[in-house]
Amino acid sequence: MGKIETNSPEMFIEEMERINSPLPERINTGPENIEAGLGKLVLTLIELIRTLMERQAMRRMEKGSLSDIEIERIGETLMKLENKVQELKELLGIKDEELNLNLGPLGNLM
């Protein structure tokens, strides 16, 4: 058996548990929890799109290629989207760290 050597076993156990625990291997959808299961999947995708939009906007801000009016308009849109996602999360009882998917060898979606 391979050897394990560390100067801080507790920290590694805690960290690995934290990384592995919130991500289910499969989305649990059954007749009784279909809403929450699908809601989680849809919200994960919305959150992914929102994050991509936000990053794109940040890159454009950095380059200075957005006018003040565009910044205002994009900001309003992203803010409303974030608020809406937040509302839906509360409605479906979904935590922030649950909005992710384990894509196996590709890693996590977000």
Next chain:
Amino acid sequence: MSIYIYGIIDSNDRIDESIKGLNGIPVSYIPYKDISLVISSFNGDIQDITKIKVLEHEDVLDRLMEKFTVLPFRFRTLYNREEDVVSMLKDFYNDFSEDLGRLRNKAEFDIKVIWSGDKIIEEITSDYDRDRDISAGDESRGKLFMEQAYNKYKIDREFEERANICITVIDNFFSRFASEKKLEKLKSKNLLLDAFYLVDKERQGDFKEAFDSLKASSSDLQYLFSGPWPPYNFVRIEYGKD
């Protein structure tokens, strides 16, 4: 009765003494040309193979590694019919041989490194807040939202740049002793690096010494060294199935 697969060895020879596999059932070998598949019979469903049995799986591979080069199969690889197993062995023979050749006399080592990610973010944030122009006046909601998001974006990027510098230093200690590597950075804010290195048996002593000198050179980081393991992360062909 199903067939549980542990891996493939680069020989049609076998270990003389019996090796016990899952549920204490002795392993057997299916030879084909110059390689063999190592299996044991399994009575039950895949759900019966709980995570606790991973040590039994690992134990078989360790025993095999003492004598052979091993191509490990994923934990929980179960086939229903022997003819499917034999046909898989024949169909993928060339790929298995190629992988075995590449991995001959090599083993995998894992290096994990924890840094104070939370503290570093705090530090970057406070540096950034100090330097920032806080004379913002009556800005609209959208613009304010974008400014906050932009600040966070810059802080995240600075954090990532610091992580990359640190990872490059750590990787320099090990990569010269490895023939292949896989680096996963920042799986969480604090887990700076989860790295897998494929190391030749002759260089494993040097690799361990590199870890010891890295450990001695920095007290701010926490390290975990593990190995030698079967080269799970360096098998190229995906042949296991649930």
